[in-house]
Amino acid sequence: MFQGTGSDVGKSLMVAGLARAFTLRGLKVLPFKPQNMSNNAAVTADGGEIGRAQALQARAARAPLSVHMNPVLLKPQSDVGAQVVVQGRVEGNAKAADYQGWKPQLLPRVLESFDILRANADLVLVEGAGSASEINLRANDIANMGFARAAHVPVVLIGDIDRGGVIASLVGTKAVIEPQDAALIEGFVVNRFRGDPALFSDGMRMIADATGWRSIGLLPHFPEAARLPAEDALGLAGPGERKQGATIRVAVPILPHISNFDDLDPLAVEPDVEIIRVRPGEVIPADCALVLLCGSKATMSDLAVLKAAGFDIDILAHRRRGGHVLGLCGGYQMLGRTVSDPDGIEGEPGTVEGLGLLDVETVLSGEKRLEEVSGESVDGMPLKGYEMHMGVTEGPDRTRPFATVGGRAEGAISADGRVTGTYLHGLFADDRQRAAWLARLGGKAAGFDYEAGVDDVLDRLAAHMERHLDLDTLLAMAR
Template sequence: MAALMIQGCGSDVGKSTLVAGLCRLFTDRGLVVRPFKSQNMSNNASVTADGGEIGRAQALQAQACRTPPSVHMNPVLLKPQSETGAQLIVRGRLAGTRSAASYQQRKAELLEICLESFHKLEAECDLVLVEGAGSPAETNLRRGDIANMGFARAANVPVVLTGDIDRGHVIAALVGAHAVLDEEDRAMIKGFLINKFRGDPALFETGRSEITRRTGWRDFGMAPHLPAASRLPAEDAMVLDRPRATASGRRKLIVVPRLARIANFDDFDPLQHEPAVEFRFIPPGAALPGDADLIILPGSKATLADLAMLRREGWDIDIAAHVRRGGRVLGLCGGYQMLGRRIADPGGIEGPPGEAAGLGLLDVETTLNGDKILTATTGHLTEGNAPFEGYEIHIGRTQGPDTARPFLHTPAGPQGAVSADGRISGCYVHGLFQQGTARAAILQSLGAASTLADHGAIVETALDDIAAVLAERLDIAGLAATAGLPAHLLERIT
């Protein structure tokens, strides 16, 4: 059936958001739509309905399509563990740890897997919206590429190239891509989009005309800066570098140290919409605030390495002082493991084999072994009996006396641990803050009230808002025709 690929002039130009918005737009016009990204690199992952894991962006795009996420929507996922190595996830399952060099050697095999997944999705829907990765103009990466033009040509999917005007030099970015691509790759690009424009669109009409004149590509429109995108879960850790607005007045301060391999940091999105909470990611080089009400240790893709980083930053000293002052600490997944007395990785699952003393705030120990746990889960918090829905995505088993005081209960049994004084707790479940009832119970322990809003509803509204703007600003009929939609489906679009 029909397919269209959105590539970009670089990372973080808004490809994921554009694809999510278009997924919702075309779905709401009566099409069966599926998202696809052959190769993703992210430590923000989601558990799929078919028992695997994919990049968070593709799970969001599946939500935009009103369909359960599938491993076929992101058949190759790289989860960085170091500067040169990453876990390789193939169709949702761990396929080992690979260096950049060894990964390159597998790309031909992986391309075939990606094509199989793409064709499976293609057979079950009217339209596949494909997201690229990085930029096709990075010609040094073209050989063996499976994420951009390598996939587009293998699957014969037309491409629309996106430029981010918010960064500046967007004319040079698009025209430069046209200049450096080889002839066959250039032929796959059928047009361009401008993204993140602020101000009067008429001010850039001559710029768009210049791009068309120099490239011959069709102009599919210009999307404005989308405030609603801030209400969507982010996948790329680059967003953590951006300054966040904080309101004046005393609110409960919740902080998360930004670990080098922080994972699933979208866990904390709901806290940023709570009026009674001031939420901050604390970057390397800064101390954890002495007036924090709650410190949360987040998930990590390399727990031992991030524990060592935490100590190098002096954050262990800040946490100890926080606890002496009567503060609370919550650990999620890898952060839960760090709170214990010891972490051991005898098989080198997350890096070189080894072990290290934990922070010693919970009387538990963790061994990284066994199969990776990938499961959606429900249950209730021990304190307040508040229900939650979430997911587990981890390697490792944690045991010890403090697990006799579980943080939560699931159908599979009690999980997590709480210290004897009740101020230190941890568990393996991600997504605890998504539902209003569970979030309210956790905030109540700090003396803060919650809006009780379901964060899922916030995301749904954001997807609707983005789709409405794209419908107004982009050439939707032109995009649909370029994708190859048959005439009877084009009628639904126009």
């Protein structure tokens, strides 16, 4: 099990890299995360959903996705706290304080999922959540040491030198956790090192001497990680510097409950495309070709934020200038005339006005659609992707669907063809669809195979792990 001294120290990426490395050694590897909190999720082969990071790790292990890889997924939702997904299915909503009472009932199901994976693999790589030193959350924990102790799993602790204080964070973790928990930690990794490794050799020795843990290695920064899907919305940087050579600017409002934002990743690596991430308080650029509204775990709440930030005015002005607008999933719902929540799924029951750019109305329903789909868009271009949403959207603009999938009409297009809404995620990962959209916007796709590119990066990440970490010692630790 790989735990961290804090959030975003590289746990997810390390498990992905090791999954590919051990798979290339000929082992059957499966990833596992007892509890995850993320609005970035993937549809599994067994009809449920798991965190996007576990989907990437499964891909690295060349294994089909299973709900058992992430048995508890928390999806933050506005006023109702978090949606609790257990073994792939929604079981309810819980606020943070209430969720603590759920944990004792969830641990047996977490252990059940772990046993199912363990029975079908040579090696299970487990990812912790947040920080191992959060002793205030230790009671009833199922994400870190609570799971490790219950499942008798050895732990490797990861520290991030890039954020500073890595010696204190590693040594300090041992100082504050219970002795029985500390006894489970058998090794440590210092991640994201930049420069000459010899300069930190004394630091590695000091950590080992102070903790009694074995060094698994000093892992240099891996810049190509930026080409792999990110799980945390905190990683969505602001506008930054202009992208040299790009001719198409795509503006993306970053709203509090943005979900499945890895839809942006294939566009971001196109040389002709510059993604402009616009946060509240900023202005959607007047020279963008496309405004893209991503998915949302709380459509009505995010719609209120969008309007309060004045993005609705910017988007309407963009449309008047002849620009294109695309809404994906929750973004599609926002584009319509109204969004209704009669059952209080997202909070208080009610109806709010949308942007009115599509003549459709959405009613949020309690049944969640989770499925992989394939078909073709209205221009006859093949596509594949997945659906993951609650809600039914209907109205006159549905007579101009965006696509046909499984023999049914999907999505809606405005009369002038400049506003499109669809429930399909993964649209731009399909090279054919990405090329068609860029042509529609006056640009040209570079012609690369996006999915093959992700696999190439995973192979290089695995080689990076082999060079800098002691993988034989990790295998010796495994029980």
